[in-house]
Amino acid sequence: MRRARVVVAHRAPDRPPIRVARGQRVTLGDRDRDWPQFVxxxxxxxxxxxxxxxxxxxDHGPATALNDYDTRELDAEADEIVTLQYELxxxxxxxxxxxxxxxIPTRALDLIDEDGP
Known part of the structure; x- marks a missing residue:
């Protein structure tokens, strides 16, 4: 597995995470301004x-989830080493x-070469 050094501390938002299950009906609202790939x-x-x-x-309004997803974010301190599992x-x-x-956002990480220390 890949590893990364956290270059900018990251804090999870002050709201409980949600889990979406494949096939679940949801309502989609606006896109995020900083992360337009998120709704x-x-x-x-x-x-x-x-x-x-x-x-x-x-894209908007009633929709069905095509895959499972958990919105939980990882709190991390600068210089902390984390293990990466997959990117989305x-x-x-x-x-x-x-x-x-x-x-954790890619922009908060410095990926460590898999062959490196």
Whole structure:
């Protein structure tokens, strides 16, 4: 697996993460201004979060999820080393030394060469 050094501390937003399941019906709102590949997604029970728009069969309004997705983000300090699992929409699903997992933006990371130290 790849590793990366965190170059800019990252903090998860102050709202609970949501999980979207493949086949789940949701309501899509506006695109994020900083991350236009993400759309505000509201679940039937009213909770919402940012999810990559490519994971839905529509662009706005009612839509169906094409894959599972968890909006959980990883809190990370500058200079921390994280293990990267996979990338989606310029974010990496990563884990830290404590075993915490979540998304962290690529722009907050310096990827470490797989053959490096």
């Amino acid at each position: 505000w997604t509201t679940l039937a029970e009213g909770h919402g979060g940012w999810v990559p728009a490519a994971l839905f069969d529509g 929409a310029d974010w990496w699903w990563a884990s830290n030394a404590r075993g915490d997992e979540g998304w």
